Amino acid sequence: MSADGIGLDVRWPIGLLFSAMGAALAIFGAFFANGQKVWRIWIDLDLWWGLVTLIFGLAMIWAASRASHHE
Amino acid sequence: MHLSWIDYVMIAVYCAFVLGVGFKLKKSMRTSLDFFLSGRKIPAWITGLAFISANLGALEVMGMAASGAEYGMLTCHFYWLGAIPAMIFVGLAMMPFYYGSRARSVPEYLRLRFDEKTRALNAITFAVMTVLASGINLYAMALLFKLMLGWSIHATILLSALVVLVYTFLGGLTSSIYNEVLQFFLIVFGIFPLAVMSVAEAGGWHGLAARLPAGFMHTWSNLGHASANPMGVDWFQMVAGLGFVLSFGYWCTDFLVVQRALAAQDMNAAQRTPLIAAVPKMFIPFLVIIPGMAAWAVLPHASFLVQGKVDYNMALPLLLARYYPAGMLGVGITALLASFMSGMAGNVTAFNTVWTYDIYYSYIKPGANDEHYLMMGKIATVAGVVISIAAAYVALQFANIMDYLQLIFSFVNAPLFATFLLGMFWKRTTANGAFWGLVGGTTAAALHYFATVHGWLTYRSQMAGNFDRAIDAWTVCFVLTLLISLFTRPREESELHGLVYSLTQKPSYRHLGFLRRPATLAIAVGILTIVLNVVFR
Numbered sequence: 001m002s003a004d005g006i007g008l009d010v011r012w013p014i015g016l017l018f019s020a021m022g023a024a025l026a027i028f029g030a031f032f033a034n035g036q037k038v039w040r041i042w043i044d045l046d047l048w049w050g051l052v053t054l055i056f057g058l059a060m061i062w063a064a065s066r067a068s069h070h071e
Numbered sequence: 072m073h074l075s076w077i078d079y080v081m082i083a084v085y086c087a088f089v090l091g092v093g094f095k096l097k098k099s100m101r102t103s104l105d106f107f108l109s110g111r112k113i114p115a116w117i118t119g120l121a122f123i124s125a126n127l128g129a130l131e132v133m134g135m136a137a138s139g140a141e142y143g144m145l146t147c148h149f150y151w152l153g154a155i156p157a158m159i160f161v162g163l164a165m166m167p168f169y170y171g172s173r174a175r176s177v178p179e180y181l182r183l184r185f186d187e188k189t190r191a192l193n194a195i196t197f198a199v200m201t202v203l204a205s206g207i208n209l210y211a212m213a214l215l216f217k218l219m220l221g222w223s224i225h226a227t228i229l230l231s232a233l234v235v236l237v238y239t240f241l242g243g244l245t246s247s248i249y250n251e252v253l254q255f256f257l258i259v260f261g262i263f264p265l266a267v268m269s270v271a272e273a274g275g276w277h278g279l280a281a282r283l284p285a286g287f288m289h290t291w292s293n294l295g296h297a298s299a300n301p302m303g304v305d306w307f308q309m310v311a312g313l314g315f316v317l318s319f320g321y322w323c324t325d326f327l328v329v330q331r332a333l334a335a336q337d338m339n340a341a342q343r344t345p346l347i348a349a350v351p352k353m354f355i356p357f358l359v360i361i362p363g364m365a366a367w368a369v370l371p372h373a374s375f376l377v378q379g380k381v382d383y384n385m386a387l388p389l390l391l392a393r394y395y396p397a398g399m400l401g402v403g404i405t406a407l408l409a410s411f412m413s414g415m416a417g418n419v420t421a422f423n424t425v426w427t428y429d430i431y432y433s434y435i436k437p438g439a440n441d442e443h444y445l446m447m448g449k450i451a452t453v454a455g456v457v458i459s460i461a462a463a464y465v466a467l468q469f470a471n472i473m474d475y476l477q478l479i480f481s482f483v484n485a486p487l488f489a490t491f492l493l494g495m496f497w498k499r500t501t502a503n504g505a506f507w508g509l510v511g512g513t514t515a516a517a518l519h520y521f522a523t524v525h526g527w528l529t530y531r532s533q534m535a536g537n538f539d540r541a542i543d544a545w546t547v548c549f550v551l552t553l554l555i556s557l558f559t560r561p562r563e564e565s566e567l568h569g570l571v572y573s574l575t576q577k578p579s580y581r582h583l584g585f586l587r588r589p590a591t592l593a594i595a596v597g598i599l600t601i602v603l604n605v606v607f608r
Contacts, residue, residue, distance in 0.1 A: 008092070008095050008096055008099075008249070010117055010249050010252055013088055013091070013092050013095075013249065013253060014252065014253060014256060016088070017084070017088045017253060020088075021081055021084060021085075021402065024077070024080060024081065024084070024398075025081075025398050025399065025401075025402065028397075028398045029398060032077070033396065033397065033398065045264060045395075045396060045399050046396060046398040046399055049260075049264055049399060049402075050398070052260075053260055056256075056260070
């Protein structure tokens with residue numbers, strides 16, 4: 001897929017949005033959530049799901065930059 | 072439910088991105104084709120995700136969770152019976168005509184195949200339906216956020232409509248498609264943890280089965296008689312009403328979804344669009360329906376009461392409130408907000424295309440230059456948003472939103488599929504047959520509805536009535552079109568090349584690898600769907 005003619009590879013906004021949201025969520029979970037745990041499941045959901053979201057976002061950015069590099 | 076500052080940060084980040092995409096795409100919108108059909112340059116995986124996301128609005132997400140809580144696994148028929156088979160059919164059998172004829176819209180195909188009056192009838196009913204749906208969507212959003220978060224109904228309607236207006240005005244269909252792809256991933260990331268946690272609390276599949284009424288865990292086993300299942304329908308109504316008429320009517324003829332495939336970069340991509348969409352589509356029940364069932368299993372039923380009545384639409388919001396801490400709640404709310412807004416954007420971009428190409432260009436001002444139509448598209452975008460806001464204030468008081476949407480589809484799309492089926496696969500079908508068949512089918516649906524409202528026809532549930540209404544409307548349209556066609560003069564065969572199955576050269580993919588052919592994908596999707604139906608029978 002390329003950005004030819006459309007002007008924007010959709011993986012850029014997906015990657016940037018999910019990286020931003022994932023990073024915000026993970027940072028909030030790690031430092032500001034005051035140890036709030038999800039009911040019955042003894043993990044910090046914000047931190048871990050934030051990291052998963054961040055990894056997905058970074059993967060999209062990597063794919064988009066690789067595609068634009070090839071062009 | 073109370074949002075904290077981090078939740079508002081999530082919502083703000085999303086809104087900023089959506090607007091940013093619109094501004095970034097603005098300079099690519101040079102011609103009307105760029106604005107209305109993304110210049111036919113979009114790759115299949117994007118149009119595929121947009122194809123499914125255009126239908127994965129918040130009404131669908133909340134409505135399906137609601138139906139899961141009310142009817143259990145029977146709701147999965149909306150996917151495994153009522154969507155995938157039709158998506159395979161539109162990809163393999165119909166896309167060669169839609170894309171191959173270079174029609175810019177579904178009504179335009181009707182003009183090429185039949186005549187002006189058939190196109191006008193479809194264009195006008197579609198335009199009205201789509202802004203109405205957009206208004207219902209907007210109103211439902213405002214009501215939900217009022218109920219959940221105490222937001223002002225007026226502020227929610229006006230602010231979200233403004234965001235949608237800005238990004239569709241700037242980036243046209245591309246902006247809408249890109250935001251649909253964003254929304255798809257937001258829904259997945261925003262709801263997946265909820266699905267896992269709710270089912271885990273219910274005690275897994277066996278725990279759900281132990282807590283829910285008998286019959287909630289099966290899709291097919293209780294369809295022998297309408298009294299044997301909570302939906303009040305039998306297997307014939309389910310298969311013929313939902314699985315055939317409503318499903319094929321929606322997925323094969325509704326311009327809102329077909330438009331996504333028309334934006335694809337080539338015929339192969341257009342054919343693969345609905346097939347790629349079918350892959351995530353078949354797994355969405357695990358994301359929305361089963362959590363809905365878990366909500367009914369785990370939560371006290373009193374928590375579903377709204378003004379003294381059980382409101383199943385509360386299933387998803389109740390789960391959000393129960394499981395999500397600050398931060399994650401922001402992601403969940405953003406996912407819902409995104410699906411409301413992209414649902415509205417999808418309607419608005421379909422409306423501006425049909426208005427500009429099929430009504431304005433055809434009947435009001437033909438022969439102007441391209442810049443003029445691009446400007447008209449932008450004016451139509453503003454008008455579409457304004458009418459949606461007006462419709463939002465009119466749309467009121469329906470307990471289960473899905474039932475209402477099905478009602479609209481059964482009026483407009485159900486007979487239309489008979490017209491397309493005959494028009495595409497029987498070259499003898501005439502323009503007068505198609506037009507009067509459509510008028511007859513829609514009238515039959517309206518009369519059926521009238522009889523139901525006045526109690527002359529009674530059903531075990533509103534859903535059963537909708538399915539029967541769709542079957543009747545389709546049958547009337549099919550028989551009328553057939554009979555009238557036999558007694559009127561058909562068009563010359565030379566005029567029907569590329570428009571009718573027997574007179575169209577089929578696209579050949581022999582030069583492509585086995586895995587890149589649409590038929591291969593269709594077979595894989597078909598087998599997986601059968602497996603799901605058997606496993607959860």
